Amino acid sequence: MAMQPHSKKRVCYYYDSDIGNYYYGQGHPMKPHRIRMTHNLLLNYGLYRKMEIYRPHKATADEMTKFHSDDYIRFLRSIRPDNMSEYNKQMQRFNVGEDCPVFDGLYEFCQLSAGGSVAAAVKLNKQASEICINWGGGLHHAKKSEASGFCYVNDIVLGILELLKYHQRVLYIDIDVHHGDGVEEAFYTTDRVMTVSFHKYGEYFPGTGDLRDIGAGKGKYYAVNIPLRDGMDDESYESIFVPIISKVMETFQPSAVVLQCGADSLTGDRLGCFNLTVRGHGRCVELVKRFGLPFLLVGGGGYTIRNVSRCWTYETSVALGVEIANELPYNDYFEYFGPDFKLHISPSNMSNQNTPEYLEKIKNRLFENLRMLPHAPGVQVQAIPEDAVNDESEDEDKVDKDERLPQSEKDKRITGDGELSDSEDEGEGGRRDNRSYRTPQPRKRPRLDKDGSTIKDEIKTEDSKDDVKNISSVEEPKKELPPNP
Amino acid sequence: MAANMYRVGDCVYFETSSTSPYQIRRIEELNKTPSGNVEAKVMCFYRRRDLPNPLIQLADKHQMAQSEDSPIAMKLKKICLKTPVGEEQAAQAVLDPALAAMEEESSELPGTDGLAPKQRHQAKHRELFLSRHVETLPATHIRGKCTVTLLNETESLLSYLNKDDAFFYCLVFDPSQKTLLADKGEIRVGSRYQTEVTNLLKDGEEDVRNSEELETLVWTPEHGLTDRQIDQFLVVSRSVGTFARALDCSSSVKQPSLHMSAAAASRDITLFHAMDTLHKSGYSIESALSSLVPASGPVLCRDEMEEWSASEANLFEEALDKYGKDFADIRQDFLPWKTLKNLVEYYYMWKTTDRYVQQKRVKAVEAESKLKQVYIPNYNKPNPALITSNSSSGKAPAVLNGGTNGTATVTAAQLCASCQVTNSNQWYTWGPQHLQYRLCGSCWQYWKKYGGLKTAGVFGETEVEAAKGPRGEGEDTALSVSHRPHRCTVLNCAKEFKLRAHLARHVATAHGSGEGARPVMKTRAAFYLRASPFTRLARRLTRALRRPRHYARSPFSPINLTQVKHECSAAMAGLGAAELRAAGAAAGAARVRGPVGAVAARLAAARGTPPATGRHDWLTLTPRDAMPHPPHVAFPKPPKAPDGSLMYERVLSRAEIEARRAEAAPAQPLKRRAYDDINGLDRGAREGGECAAPPPAKRPNKHPAPMQRPSREQYAAMCARAQATGQPLPAHVFTHVNGKPTNISGRGGRRHVISWMDAPDDLYFRANETAKVARRSLSCGELRRGARAPWRALRGGAAAPAPLHHGGAARLSAPAVYSRCTYPARPSPSPPPPPGTERRLYFW
């Protein structure tokens, strides 16, 4: 269970070019357009070309009813803005109408969102990828027979169900500002999925997520809730995220992780009340990535869309282990990012109501709960990734550099031998040995079953640095306007 | 500074009554009202003292149950407070044997184990009840910040007691229904809620999942191309796109220049297509290149932005204006040939155009009334409950008020009712007056913030409070300590109100305070000093006040009140009642000086001038037509209509103003002498020397805004200068037409709403030595003219000494006005977008 902070990951990214055109309705804060904005940033940052890009299939009703009830999915499939009046009763029953409006293409939207997460999970199962990203997913409030909080179909639950075919234990982490109630409820009574949600609690949607909600039945102690207060900043977030996640990894020993990256926990979010920057949010991705487990990244909330796309772009770069410039590249939606046109954002001056004492108390209580886990091995070598606890910025920079595979190196190698080797590019050295395989491994391992030599990225040359800078500078817009016609 | 900045979301103390504890509210919205005040929409928290007793008891039980794990507690947890519980139900519930079985802890809050009794008592003051009740209060009543957090079971109450202004809550109170509710959602358990968990694949079991059915590969990083090659290919595909546009007729109409074609060919759709082409060609640049230029001609990728014609774009904007972002309706009524997806995609691209940015700016100005934060200075006015007579005991014992000061006989009433101290810098009366309780300064603060006494002492908690009369009464008097009538400024009304709020209500109801309503009040209302008979008497009796003229001229110089009181009382002691009355009355009586002629003769005699004999022709009135005409009439009479009524100039509509502005566009050269700017139209008159300017064709307008408006640059220059010299801005810079701001600059400009809140307050001009010297050098007539026409630069001919004219624009006038000049502080509008295309042309 040690980490590979120096490894390049093979990243698969799921996106459908239609997703940005679904529209929840006038004044509705949920804007699928943010996913397209992210996508365009990825292209112009040159990150697109470094990933496998997939267009997901549309999840079928059959796939969705693996979790959802048949009548609920049937309802979603048939309801349209023009026949709403015929469904009054069902709309009430399924909580569709107000927060979760009926909009044009609603069902397709759910299909794409769920299709991405399911395909991503299958990809991880087949070990065809180490990190999968579906920013169109992450709709964590959807319940078995009920829409909730802008979510209709719970792509996360569907994805986890898929992962459970190959993984005895799956860890779900939720850094949306809202409680991940849909996922928690779905797996409330099982010990095979641990849900860990960091969220604002107290007079806040959806009202669940109390520290005392710990799961039920066999699932007791497998739901972990971190109730937080207004104004969480990067520092306090990391101070609670690192110990909790390390402890969870250590005691639960999952073999796959799903991270819901709801960006409404960013500062200045239209609906949120935290004070995280893009860096602080992305730090969570970085920390989870270090555990080197099959890793599914999904989207979620996020209602100040320029910051959402900043955040998810940055997190894609973190997943890839590529440094990107703070200067945003020109793209179709460049004007959205004014007046500074930078990738990173600054926290506001709002006060942080989460005192260190409060966080410490919460942490201790959760540690007590985690100690109750039956699987917890007696004394386990700590699972904290190197650098994880240690948050000096200098250190952080070093890690970034180390993790980065300079493009020129890659190119040189590629052009040099004229042949591709997955293992070289991925540098997945030692991964399998360190993974916790407490369960019989599935036989089918279509890919990656080779002993690739591990490439460490220590080799660094002057031109490699230059080249990295160019990744962004090439895409930078010329600032001068052409003369007027 | 930051402490006085109140943001939306902050929890704050509000003072709505000077004698009761602060109210605790959370700011939900801050709105600037048309009258320039800031109103806070707040959510209410309630203290324990605000809740009916049965509910408090139930709340305590509930809390106890939360921290216990006994079966009864578990049962209680299940049933209790998931639905709102009312007063009667609560009273019933508390009597329930199961609940009664729970150890009665004398209604102490749970979680207080290990706390001293005093701490337990104080912990109660920190408990609040959340409500969904929202009200609106003037932001000026904010008295500081506090924090209210949901109590977490891991926290001890001590952590709240150890922090100032920290409160917690557990339950939600509905003030209208008088019910309690636990604010906690629930994860439901049952087959209807949980998912069936997939089993691990067994050995030999086939995974039915097949990635090929689930996804389509669009790009892979394992392509053998270098970044450089990809970049080159992207440039080529853009070039092909540019060329394709040159060949395409419809494109060349839309993008007449090469630049525009290149920009259009550089949009992301071309890049995505290029990447797709590369992928489809198996990452062979060569074959990708050839598929960019098939036999049918070079590939042309256009997104919605480019696809739409100008008229479609106009239709869309019009529709957006009409329907908002209801795209289904827009499609149906305006653009039925587009799909909904077309519309959405176009909409998000349209938002990057200058046309949208312009619209947004307009909206932003309109939304300026919604504030994110507000600065409220510390409130320093003494509370009316403050006992002033006994303050600073020992320092100035000679006090006039009599009454409570005697020798220091410490009676019960002079102990602090809370902490029993006898020594404090400040004392406050507290509780019903006849009981004469008082609180020391620190206990008073505690009482205001936490709504109780530090110790659960003899006086209990709220009994005294309850014994007081209705709060409304006290409130009014409390808030109007100084006598400042709020007068309605609407013509022919002039009603006075004790409270500004009342005035605001009056204005809203009686005159209708719509958007277009005229400003009705100044930010700082003028006040007058009402001299009581005693004051008048004191003026006559006291030596210290013998220089009334001096004090009138320098209202800022202090008067020793103690001395006045002392002297006055001494003097009064020596007078009988009748004499007193006479002395008082004399003040009001006019002195008989005789006819003006006699006075003049007397004065002449006093100067030694021989008394003129016969008629004093200088005393006869000048005939009206022989009177000199002033070069400038401030408020000339409008012409008369045939029916005898006065014809006032019509206030221009915005359209008319726009039209006029267009006519009068050729602005004056920027380089002008400063005073020209300041004096607006007077310039013409002065430049023609002292002789009168040709009579204006229309009614001369002192504020000629609609005709002649400064450009934005001029405006900025004026503001800067005004700030530097401390001069007010010329009135026409911030013109209101019909109460609405007018558009100062055109395209891309930002409308300046200068609220009348920013209008200058009445201030006095404090003359320094230089000014005084200068004043002496001016003739009496010049001074008078200056006073009457403060907007004019004083020329004073050669007589005016140089130092007066710093910047050539110093003015010397009696009611000199100093503008607070908030205008220049506004963020300067961003540079205007480049004219020409509405789409950004970025390409490389």
Ligand SMILES: [Zn+2]
């Ligand atoms: Zn959320």
Ligand SMILES: [Zn+2]
């Ligand atoms: Zn006291």
Ligand SMILES: [Zn+2]
């Ligand atoms: Zn009135």
